Amino acid sequence: MESVSFHQYICDLDRRSLPRVVKICSGVYFQGSVYEISGNECCLSTGDLMKIVDVQLQNVTCKNVENGHIFELPLDFKGLFHPSPRVPYEAQGEPFPLGSPFRKYNFFQCHQPQSYTLQEVLQSAAIRWKRLKCPEIGKSEFQLYPMYKVEAIMHFRNDVVKINSTLDVEVVDVTKESGHIHFIKPLMLSEVLAMETVLPVEAEILGAPERLPVFQSKWVCHLQKGCRIHIHSKGSSLKILASSHKGKNQTCHFLISSSYKGLFRRCPRKFSSTSELVLSLATGKKLQVVVTKECESSEGEFSLLSVGDRLEVLSLVRASDPSTTDVLLCCRDNGDEDREQIHVPLFLDAGFVEDVRDNRKYTLSEAAEHLQLPCEVKVVSSDYAPDPPGCFSVLTLEAQIKLPFLNISLAKEPTLTFDIPPQWLDMSVFFTRGPPKVSPPTSSSMVEELTEAFYYHLLKLLPSNAPAPPRPPKQKDSKLNMCPPKVTEGEKDAAETSKLPSRKSNSASQGFAKCLFSEPKQISTNGRILMLNNPNLGTIKYEYERFQKPSKPREEATGTTFNADSDNDYEEVDSEVHEMACKLQRAAIKH
Numbered sequence: 001m002e003s004v005s006f007h008q009y010i011c012d013l014d015r016r017s018l019p020r021v022v023k024i025c026s027g028v029y030f031q032g033s034v035y036e037i038s039g040n041e042c043c044l045s046t047g048d049l050m051k052i053v054d055v056q057l058q059n060v061t062c063k064n065v066e067n068g069h070i071f072e073l074p075l076d077f078k079g080l081f082h083p084s085p086r087v088p089y090e091a092q093g094e095p096f097p098l099g100s101p102f103r104k105y106n107f108f109q110c111h112q113p114q115s116y117t118l119q120e121v122l123q124s125a126a127i128r129w130k131r132l133k134c135p136e137i138g139k140s141e142f143q144l145y146p147m148y149k150v151e152a153i154m155h156f157r158n159d160v161v162k163i164n165s166t167l168d169v170e171v172v173d174v175t176k177e178s179g180h181i182h183f184i185k186p187l188m189l190s191e192v193l194a195m196e197t198v199l200p201v202e203a204e205i206l207g208a209p210e211r212l213p214v215f216q217s218k219w220v221c222h223l224q225k226g227c228r229i230h231i232h233s234k235g236s237s238l239k240i241l242a243s244s245h246k247g248k249n250q251t252c253h254f255l256i257s258s259s260y261k262g263l264f265r266r267c268p269r270k271f272s273s274t275s276e277l278v279l280s281l282a283t284g285k286k287l288q289v290v291v292t293k294e295c296e297s298s299e300g301e302f303s304l305l306s307v308g309d310r311l312e313v314l315s316l317v318r319a320s321d322p323s324t325t326d327v328l329l330c331c332r333d334n335g336d337e338d339r340e341q342i343h344v345p346l347f348l349d350a351g352f353v354e355d356v357r358d359n360r361k362y363t364l365s366e367a368a369e370h371l372q373l374p375c376e377v378k379v380v381s382s383d384y385a386p387d388p389p390g391c392f393s394v395l396t397l398e399a400q401i402k403l404p405f406l407n408i409s410l411a412k413e414p415t416l417t418f419d420i421p422p423q424w425l426d427m428s429v430f431f432t433r434g435p436p437k438v439s440p441p442t443s444s445s446m447v448e449e450l451t452e453a454f455y456y457h458l459l460k461l462l463p464s465n466a467p468a469p470p471r472p473p474k475q476k477d478s479k480l481n482m483c484p485p486k487v488t489e490g491e492k493d494a495a496e497t498s499k500l501p502s503r504k505s506n507s508a509s510q511g512f513a514k515c516l517f518s519e520p521k522q523i524s525t526n527g528r529i530l531m532l533n534n535p536n537l538g539t540i541k542y543e544y545e546r547f548q549k550p551s552k553p554r555e556e557a558t559g560t561t562f563n564a565d566s567d568n569d570y571e572e573v574d575s576e577v578h579e580m581a582c583k584l585q586r587a588a589i590k591h
Contacts, residue, residue, distance in 0.1 A: 003172045006171050010052075010165040011128065012125055015055060019053045021052070021174050022049070022050050023049050023050075024171060051153040054150075080117060081115065084130070132144065149163075149165075182433060192429070198431070199232065201230075204228050205224065207427060207428045213454065214425050219410070222413075228410075228411035229410060230437045232406075233407050233439075241255060243396045253449065254449055255449075257364075258364055260447065265377060265380050266375070270351075273350060274344055275347050287354065288313075290308065291310075291350065295348060309332055310355065311331065313329075367397060376396050379392060388447050407419055407444060417443065
């Protein structure tokens with residue numbers, strides 16, 4: 001069959017014959033071309049098949065042949081058209097097919113040519129491409145150019161493709177030859193999850209999962225391109241995220257179904273500080289602990305905790321003063337029915353272990369319901385012999401997870417059944433024409449081991465229900481409290497002048513004769529005493545009256561001695577005090 005342009009094929013297509021299958025052939029493009037279709041790039045290569053399922057008229061462009069003016073006609077245009085008598089009948093060949101009612105008209109002989117509506121013109125291949133006249137538009141001759149929106153199905157596209165009929169490719173109709181061809185419509189497993197009415201169904205994998213590997217199970221390696229699977233049903237059940245240590249440095253993570261038949265016993269919790277005990281009070285249950293590490297508060301008002309002390313945590317007592325510490329109200333059991341209430345400060349570095357008096361055996365669903373997660377449980381009995389949780393003595397139940405999944409089995413190994421949550425493990429598939437299996441031959445695994453990378457990714461996705469830890473108390477000797485008081489400009493100038501020796505004294509020792517140790521440094525400024533602290537020199541009390549320049553150089557000032565004949569009446573000091581005064585004077589001059 002000879003190829004035609006895609007636009008001509010669509011214009012001549014009988015809508016009652018849909019759907020039709022066409023093949024892209026070599027007429028314009030030999031290697032294939034890329035087009036922008038519905039916002040996505042679509043590659044049409046030579047030999048590709050398209051199933052046309054619908055054609056809709058988009059617009060009709062009208063061109064004035066005489067002046068070239070182009071305008072668009074409304075689709076509900078009511079005007080009537082008739083072929084122009086100017087064009088010789090013989091020059092057009094045979095415009096109408098045999099048996100057409102248009103053959104009886106000779107445009108040179110008829111005095112009243114037949115008129116047609118816009119839809120009749122577009123549906124007639126005989127007059128569609130002719131020059132037409134329409135009194136409602138004007139006296140000139142016109143040509144009509146329709147454009148259609150075509151809906152088609154293509155291989156490996158999950159949506160119906162919508163393209164314009166003006167797409168510049170050539171096609172050939174292969175509807176009769178392609179009756180056995182099945183057009184593949186890719187679907188994601190997340191889309192299949194919403195198509196519960198089509199289940200069960202057989203599908204083939206188009207592409208392996210590209211996301212982070214989720215499960216460490218033997219069936220994961222089969223999920224490759226070309227693998228056929230049976231999707232049995234949709235389900236939703238509660239899963240428990242659990243972890244356990246395997247050796248010293250390795251940790252295993254599991255996703256366990258709530259219908260798991262194993263039994264567990266509660267393990268005592270361990271606490272490394274009193275602030276961790278506060279978090280356990282949020283459950284509203286009584287907490288009894290045993291002290292495992294001897295500790296004593298720095299505050300004298302709090303009691304000493306010894307190893308072996310039994311405490312019952314009652315409540316948290318908030319401090320009324322911001323400078324004081326919040327405390328835990330506890331009841332200490334001293335034996336012989338001797339019980340006393342004590343206050344234990346928060347953020348106390350101590351060790352506690354829960355005093356568990358519960359010997360009940362829980363199923364997994366009961367443990368998730370009655371115990372506060374996360375919690376540690378001891379495996380009493382497992383579900384079956386090669387059960388992964390049964391290989392560990394202690395499990396940490398971390399969180400409850402509820403999400404929908406698809407129950408799937410392999411076509412080659414029907415006994416291998418598993419659950420895939422598309423939210424975590426999504427992949428592209430298409431439905432085959434194979435017979436679906438109504439129900440899986442065996443139940444899926446109750447326990448799936450998670451990869452370590454996905455486990456930490458999952459922790460970020462899970463909501464945290466743990467309450468915020470209590471705020472630590474303010475330190476009394478904080479840096480803010482240790483800062484010196486602000487000094488005004490006048491006090492600052494007086495402080496600088498206080499470092500200079502007095503002019504009245506004949507020796508350096510006279511300026512330090514009235515130094516008193518163990519008191520803060522004081523400077524008189526306008527009748528006020530300024531306290532100065534010098535961490536390098538200790539605390540000294542200076543008494544200066546006014547600003548005076550030094551009358552002697554530094555070497556002389558530091559080398560002078562006390563003069564007994566001086567006008568000033570100072571008491572004599574011994575050699576030790578004199579030596580200390582000289583050292584303090586040199587330090588004061590430097591600063």
